[in-house]
């Protein structure tokens with residue numbers, strides 16, 4: 295039986311040990327994530343991601359730092375596909391474009407990125423009006439989960455990378471959902487920190503969402519893809535794709551929406567698009 299002094303000493307040793315381990319892990323993480331992105335990875339980005347060479351030197355350096363952090367903290371899992379450096383670094387780069395100027399951690403809740411060669415089939419339980427649950431199969435290019443997973447079809451990632459000016463990019467789309475999910479379920483309003491921020495966001499996004507639904511009902515064309523009218527979460531993901539890929543048009547046609555996205559992402563992609 296331990297006496298009081300021995301119990302106290304034991305607790306002290308254990309607490310000190312945990313503190314030391316935590317300190318070591320933090321130091322190690324800082325060491326690893328302060329390493330520069332390898333030249334080989336930079337070459338891959340130059341070759342495969344046209345937008346990379348258009349970034350300012352400062353943005354490029356910030357992006358590279360985020361990529362190193364992303365690659366260190368996430369696991370890539372190939373589904374009928376061998377994960378290569380090219381797959382890892384290009385997905386990481388596009389995902390990190392969204393957080394290049396955000397001080398928040400590098401998708402802290404995300405742990406795994408599953409990559410399929412092409413469109414994959416997702417099973418989804420659905421309940422009808424009589425309460426009977428059945429399984430629905432959906433063909434998807436990408437999917438984002440709140441439990442630490444993103445799923446992507448590699449051929450869609452590749453086509454999104456090759457054309458960075460058509461407003462269609464599955465990586466930007468799914469990682470916008472990840473940001474949206476930071477404060478719980480995706481609802482179209484990511485973490486904004488202030489009451490006023492949420493009020494203005496909700497007002498502008500609701501108006502734009504309804505306007506998109508209205509224009510679809512009237513068979514009018516819109517810069518914003520019709521998929522954005524599915525629900526507010528999809529609307530946020532779809533306008534994020536436009537913000538990065540077609541910023542001039544979005545700013546001209548939806549100035550308030552563009553302004554809110556510009557504040558949120560702390561970026562103006564108009565400065566690095568339009569070439570190529």
Ligand SMILES: [Zn+2]
Nearest residue numbers: 467471528531
């Ligand atoms: Zn979506």
